[in-house]
Amino acid sequence: MNYSDIAPQNPSVELHNKVILITGAGAGIGAQLALGAARAGATVLLLGRNEENLNSVYDQIVSEGLNEPVVIPMDLSKLDEQQANQLSHMIGEAFGRLDGLVHNASLLGKLGPIATTNLSEWSQVMHVNAFAPVVLTKAMLALLRESDAASIIFTSSGVGRQARAFWGAYSASKFATEAIAGILAAELETDGIRVNCVNPGATNTKMRRAAFPGESPDSIASAESLVPAYLFLLSDSAKAVRGASIDLQK
Ligand code: NAP
Numbered sequence: 001m002n003y004s005d006i007a008p009q010n011p012s013v014e015l016h017n018k019v020i021l022i023t024g025a026g027a028g029i030g031a032q033l034a035l036g037a038a039r040a041g042a043t044v045l046l047l048g049r050n051e052e053n054l055n056s057v058y059d060q061i062v063s064e065g066l067n068e069p070v071v072i073p074m075d076l077s078k079l080d081e082q083q084a085n086q087l088s089h090m091i092g093e094a095f096g097r098l099d100g101l102v103h104n105a106s107l108l109g110k111l112g113p114i115a116t117t118n119l120s121e122w123s124q125v126m127h128v129n130a131f132a133p134v135v136l137t138k139a140m141l142a143l144l145r146e147s148d149a150a151s152i153i154f155t156s157s158g159v160g161r162q163a164r165a166f167w168g169a170y171s172a173s174k175f176a177t178e179a180i181a182g183i184l185a186a187e188l189e190t191d192g193i194r195v196n197c198v199n200p201g202a203t204n205t206k207m208r209r210a211a212f213p214g215e216s217p218d219s220i221a222s223a224e225s226l227v228p229a230y231l232f233l234l235s236d237s238a239k240a241v242r243g244a245s246i247d248l249q250k
Pocket of ligand 1: 049203
């Protein structure tokens with residue numbers, strides 16, 4: 001489904017008092033989303049592997065006088081259940097609940113044919129993109145159940161819907177992501193937790209520039225322009241939207 005089919009004309013996006021964990025919050029779409037969610041009143045938990053990037057998002061949010069975020073330096077390629085449970089414990093102690101979980105972090109990996117793929121790199125991409133979100137979700141479910149209306153957003157891609165030569169582990173990980181989101185949405189159908197999966201579409205970020213080095217960055221969407229759609233999906237205005245796979249751009 002396309003976002004324009006479900007988006008209200010002028011969505012009033014209100015995230016006051018919501019506690020939202022965003023992975024890959026130090027750069028690209030995740031950083032813009034973190035800023036947008038903080039401006040909408042949320043307390044954002046900034047998870048990523050590059051602490052300097054996370055700190056600069058933290059500084060920006062604090063400089064605007066918004067709710068103080070939490071920086072969570074974490075390499076998702078090494079995430080295991082124990083670490084995820086520790087994080088869940090820490091969030092529980094500090095906030096008692098979680099209202100939003102955005103699985104945004106991803107590794108592109110090296111594009112090329114399966115015939116010559118580096119298998120340890122394949123495994124790392126799968127770990128970050130398709131395994132870590134399961135580990136994190138499993139650990140956070142109890143906290144998400146403490147929310148009045150929790151929203152989980154998974155991040156897919158065009159190559160998570162249609163296989164394309166040379167997109168290797170990244171494409172495979174995004175097909176897996178679509179499946180994980182669908183499975184979880186069905187399992188939580190009668191729960192207070194909504195699960196959706198978004199495909200941002202071509203967006204001007206470091207990842208896009210790595211995948212399409214010849215493309216003019218000005219010819220595609222900015223990360224900032226996608227933020228309202230994410231905020232809507234995290235907000236209570238989107239309570240009826242669940243189990244959907246959504247293209248954020250036409
Ligand atoms: P990006 O600018 O490359 O950002 C990716 C983020 O993921 C970065 O913050 C990065 O952290 C984080 N990350 C990568 N590996 C990690 C690890 N091992 N542990 C923790 N964090 C890690 O990419 P983006 O374009 O914003 O991508 C956001 C999401 O949109 C991804 O899921 C991507 O697949 C999806 N997407 C993007 C496009 C597009 O055109 N941009 C299209 C379709 C789908 P560091 O700052 O530490 O590197």
